[in-house]
Amino acid sequence: MKIAIAGTGYVGLVTGVCMAYHHHHVTCVDVDTEKIGLMRQGIPPIFEPGLTELMAESSDNLEFTSDYKEAYRDAEVIFIGVGTPEKKDGSANLSHVFEVVRQIAETVEHDCVIVVKSTVPIGTNDKVEKALRDNLVHPVKINVVSNPEFLAQGSAVHDTLHASRIVIGAEEKEAGEIIQRVYEKFDAPKLLTNRRSAEMIKYASNDFLALKISYINEIANLCEIVGADIEDVAKGMGYDGRIGSKFLNAGIGYGGSCFPKDTKALHWLGNYYDYEIKTVKAAIEANENQKLKIIKKAHKYYESFSGLTVAVLGLTFKPGTDDLREAPSLVSIPILLDDGAKVKVWDPAGSRNFQKIYPVEIVYCDMIEEALKGADLCLIFTEWEEVKFLQADDFKMHMKKPVVIDGRNCYSLDTFENTGVLYDSIGRRTVK
Ligand code: UGA
Numbered sequence: 151m152k153i154a155i156a157g158t159g160y161v162g163l164v165t166g167v168c169m170a171y172h173h174h175h176v177t178c179v180d181v182d183t184e185k186i187g188l189m190r191q192g193i194p195p196i197f198e199p200g201l202t203e204l205m206a207e208s209s210d211n212l213e214f215t216s217d218y219k220e221a222y223r224d225a226e227v228i229f230i231g232v233g234t235p236e237k238k239d240g241s242a243n244l245s246h247v248f249e250v251v252r253q254i255a256e257t258v259e260h261d262c263v264i265v266v267k268s269t270v271p272i273g274t275n276d277k278v279e280k281a282l283r284d285n286l287v288h289p290v291k292i293n294v295v296s297n298p299e300f301l302a303q304g305s306a307v308h309d310t311l312h313a314s315r316i317v318i319g320a321e322e323k324e325a326g327e328i329i330q331r332v333y334e335k336f337d338a339p340k341l342l343t344n345r346r347s348a349e350m351i352k353y354a355s356n357d358f359l360a361l362k363i364s365y366i367n368e369i370a371n372l373c374e375i376v377g378a379d380i381e382d383v384a385k386g387m388g389y390d391g392r393i394g395s396k397f398l399n400a401g402i403g404y405g406g407s408c409f410p411k412d413t414k415a416l417h418w419l420g421n422y423y424d425y426e427i428k429t430v431k432a433a434i435e436a437n438e439n440q441k442l443k444i445i446k447k448a449h450k451y452y453e454s455f456s457g458l459t460v461a462v463l464g465l466t467f468k469p470g471t472d473d474l475r476e477a478p479s480l481v482s483i484p485i486l487l488d489d490g491a492k493v494k495v496w497d498p499a500g501s502r503n504f505q506k507i508y509p510v511e512i513v514y515c516d517m518i519e520e521a522l523k524g525a526d527l528c529l530i531f532t533e534w535e536e537v538k539f540l541q542a543d544d545f546k547m548h549m550k551k552p553v554v555i556d557g558r559n560c561y562s563l564d565t566f567e568n569t570g571v572l573y574d575s576i577g578r579r580t581v582k
Contacts, residue, residue, distance in 0.1 A: 319348020
């Protein structure tokens with residue numbers, strides 16, 4: 151099928167490449183000409199395992215352009231995968247989506263199905279369809295289908311090719327069937343529903359996962375107070391199939407471009423309809439507190455950070471990505487800097503982006519040892535494999551004072567028993 155994709159971020163580009171891999175003819179559109187230039191050379195503008203290889207393998211079916219007219223004019227299906235960032239009031243900013251809608255209405259010359267993949271508030275697909283029909287320049291038949299995306303950064307290619315489910319929200323049977331055909335070669339359960347349910351499935355899923363994380367984080371905080379161990383508690387809970395063991399890793403809060411935005415957007419939407427969704431509100435508040443946890447812990451050992459050398463391991467909101475959006479490190483590092491600490495960081499992917507925000511205030515290290523050297527304190531924000539691989543001796547050998555605060559529970563407590571390293575983690579006893 152001839153497919154056009156608007157937006158080449160995580161959702162748009164990965165969807166496009168996977169569709170091309172499954173033999174559709176795909177044209178990816180982006181306003182950013184620099185990104186288009188890179189992609190034409192086979193270089194993805196995002197850091198995503200397996201994407202470069204799949205782009206190369208599918209290159210015969212893949213085109214990139216910033217000329218939307220060329221792409222939309224005779225497409226059979228157009229996916230909208232542009233960003234829906236958070237507005238100041240917590241609601242979703244739909245200006246990119248409606249800009250694409252305007253371009254499609256102006257351009258399409260054949261009947262086609264428009265698929266909204268971007269995460270949008272419930273009811274948006276109806277508005278998209280109305281805006282299209284009101285503004286179509288050529289007399290064609292269009293239908294709008296909601297098809298939310300469930301890929302996670304760092305495993306986006308795998309999550310798309312082996313999706314947990316494909317949700318297709320259509321108001322007209324024929325449009326739903328066309329999109330089912332698009333996904334024919336994707337081996338995943340397919341759920342056909344109406345548009346509003348599809349839109350809700352996306353928010354309900356993300357917010358449930360955010361809630362699960364905030365819940366385990368709060369249980370972890372209580373474990374510290376009552377002397378329980380969160381790793382055992384989560385394990386014991388996870389054996390229950392109704393609860394499941396995934397997304398029960400306690401830490402310093404969720405970040406990324408999705409959970410923080412989607413929890414706030416659903417809460418905003420509830421309020422808009424005069425229905426406050428209290429559980430989601432609690433998840434948001436708990437997460438904001440949790441992001442400060444590493445600094446609160448550090449204050450147990452140092453009243454002030456002034457004059458201290460602090461080693462920071464990991465900056466990104468999770469491993470396997472260079473994305474810093476809503477990362478807990480962005481909340482804590484400014485506090486260290488304001489207090490007069492010398493901050494040395496190591497992150498295999500995120501340093502370049504962090505350097506755009508703090509070009510000179512921070513020392514960026516290529517090696518973990520370099521960051522640890524002479525440090526009075528080590529803070530772990532991201533569970534990169536290289537970090538998990540460290541031993542007590544690595545901290546002891548290089549740091550001035552081996553005080554390690556692990557925001558992602560990278561090690562078993564045994565690693566630090568009788569080593570002279572002070573190890574404080576989340577929801578567990580401190581090893582001294
Ligand atoms: C998330 C969802 O997992 C995807 O299903 C969804 O499609 C995506 O949002 C989206 O809406 O586009 P992502 O933000 O890439 O994906 O990352 P996750 O792996 O879900 O992690 C989010 C945050 O939760 C990270 O900061 C991670 O450290 C944290 N987390 C995750 C925990 O603190 N504990 C856990 O047990 C799991």
